Amino acid sequence: MSLLEYENVTLKFGGLTAVDNLSFDVQEGEVFAIVGPNGAGKSTVFNLISRFYDPYAGSIQFDGHDLLRVKASAVAAFGVARTFQNIELFEHATVLQNLLVGRHRHRRTNLISEILFTPSARRQEIENREKIEEIIDFLDLQAFRDKMISGLPYGVRKVVEVARALATEPKLLLLDEPASGLSVEETTDMRWWIDDIRRQMGITVLMVEHDMGLVSGVSDRVLAMADGAKLALGTPAEVQSHPAVIEAYLGKAS
Amino acid sequence: MRIVFKTNYMQDLRPWKDGYQLGLYLILLAVAAAAPWWLDDFYLGELTNVLIWAIAGLGLMILTGHTGQASLGHAAFLAVGCYANVVMIEAGVPFLVAFPVAGLLTGIVGATVAIPALRLHGIYLAIFTLALSVLMDDIIVLAEPITGGVAGKYLGGVEIFGHLVDRWATPSQFFWLVLAVAIIVTLGYINLLRSSLGRSFIAVRDSEVSAQAMGVDIARTKTISFALSCAVTGLAGALMGLFAGAFNNETFSVVISIQLLMMIVIGGLGSIHGAFLGAIVIGFLPQFLSISKEYAAALLGGNAVAIPGLEFGIFGMILIAFILFEPMGLYGRWLKIRTWFELFPFYRKDMFKRQKSYLKTERLR
């Protein structure tokens, strides 16, 4: 069953076509990767799902909901979580606070019960913490729990961002270049984590990534893009050997 | 350094770290509550004033310190709270009803103001609120039937359960009233910060984009922040009115707005301590200056001369020094000193270093 459906989506910025009549679908339970040269519109695909832009034409369906009919904050409530290419964490807060913001969509308390910190608010906080602790264990973040984000090294921030997305308990996880800027060891860790996120947690993963080793290692299907349009779609091996993809990366063979 | 081993989640959830810290705060509270016995009436009045400013500071801290929306217009909300309270009391509403209702009304006004303000960022919001504060002065004059206009209003003490609470006649009672309000507001603030809503404020402050991706409704969160902030400020305004006794359109001028914002910057943005520390600086600076002027005059053998505008000049210099050298305010300085002692001799200079970012335009992006 397809979880996310992109149908004939087009987005233009002024004269520039960022996404050009793009269609694809992500099946439940798979790891789906989007590859392509810089400026191919990969991150824009994510930003459209997050409702930062309104497409010019087309439709985006998630789990039976029309995403284009809801506001940006409602997308998370359906079960879509994401990370950002240039890490967007809450700088002046601790790792724990960052992860707890991820629990926001499960909030059942209201203003009054929170200000009075009633037993129900307390229960909810403890539940949140239990869930967060699982994620901290899963991603080995124990040492950083009470550290401020502003003092953390790049690699750890990258992991915290994944952790924050997982804290929302999503159905679909969008990873925007999860391995960019990471060392070889960190990239290997990331690879096992992505595998585990799919296998243990049963979360569907859609990612944008340049590292072809990571892409072919974890993904079931790959979409190659150039200039906002689809070049090829298939298994990692199929896409890598597709003539249009080779041409886009290496230039025309003369 | 005391190391606390955590064995259950409540240890993280409760507002104090351990029994020692709780003890310190309780002692501080007891000393404060006993102030009428160890302070003369003049200084008790000053302390009351400091507490009222601290409550107003807490109000602004919600919006500016935790939600990241700078307001240069909070004196307008002090005025709303003050006049709402007085008008209701004059109509015969008992204080214990009028006071919270005044806060509530100010909160509603704040939420209404938030609607157009939501679209404004950074300096635009600062200018918007600044203009609001300037306008409030004129609005109070125009609304003379309600507010008394330029002639202003006068309010003696209020009665609580048949007990007179008045700044002049019963200064201790008035002090306890203010202290109680300060404690209640602070406790509510602590609770807010350890639950979902407070965290969503911080999320909006630090990154609107990712807050939204986590399911935080930016517009709604900002509106709630405005409402809460203004409600607390309204309470402070009501107390300020009681404290001043007489007030008119000039009592809540735009200068007060600016002072309030500067106060929380000096104290430390984004911390409850900051509001109190800033209020202490604001409250005692005039005293300190006049004492040191007399001292200097005695030392130099001359007469103490009045220098108009001295307070604001000194205040401005203090503020510039803080922004340049200690952007985290007094509370930030305190944290550093404490960490230095706790980690001695392992403190590193860049431990509290903040990330600097290159400016990118908010226009044409």
Add this chain to the structure above:
Amino acid sequence: MDNAQLLISGLANGCVYGLIALGFVLIYKATEAVNFAQGDFMMLGAFVTIGLTNTEYMGLPFWLALPISLGIMGALGYLVDRLIIRRLFGESQTAVVILTIALGFVIRFAAGLIWGHEPQTLQNPLAGKDIRFGGLVLGMEDVAVIVVTVLLTWGLYVFFSKTKLGLAMQGASQNQLAAYYMGIPVKRVQGFIWALAGVVAGIAGILFAAKGSVDPTTGLLGIKAFAAAVIGGFGSLPGALAGGLIVGVIEPFASRYIAAGYSQIAPYALLLAVLIFRPHGLFSQVRVKKV
């Protein structure tokens, strides 16, 4: 005739607002910060010139004092940037806002200390002269204000939109990092802009003091100049002047035709209305914000 008289005095006032707003816009264009002390800069410029020219102080000839005081104001603008603002590189806009407000306090205090708190007027060669034009009596000061302002705005506009240096400065504000990579000396550009803003404030101060009296609190006029800058769209130099003129003209007409008490609200009400309905100003094109 009466209305024409109101219009002229409104335009002259509006030019002063426009000049302060020009200072806001200059700094905003180059650094995306706002100098809340710009009004106080203007007041200081007026007092520096008074201190140099007026007979009870140094008594220099007016045309000699003029370049000296503009030089002083330019140097002051540069020093403010060099010593204070530059240290805030990379901090939030709000930090700069609060800092410049504090700076305004300090300038006001210093001016009161040096020149006292009594209102003073600049002794100048134009004082008391007027031009009669049909039935219209135009003060020479008013005419000078209008002419100087229009020329200055035009000159700055040409500088920023036509010269290479001016365009480089615009680039510096829009993406500092990219500007660095392009080899634009961002910090030097910023210092130059602050110096320029100081000079503009000096000109505004001289014109203001020639027209009427100044005292240390005159700088609070800056709030009205915000209205001018916002109405003009905050990024546009001609817009700032236009905004200033609108505010300046509305004031005398409001006080003539609207009931007392409501009239002084007019500029602020206009400011709020613009912020609510056209947050990017009356004259700016609509822009889409991307993430």
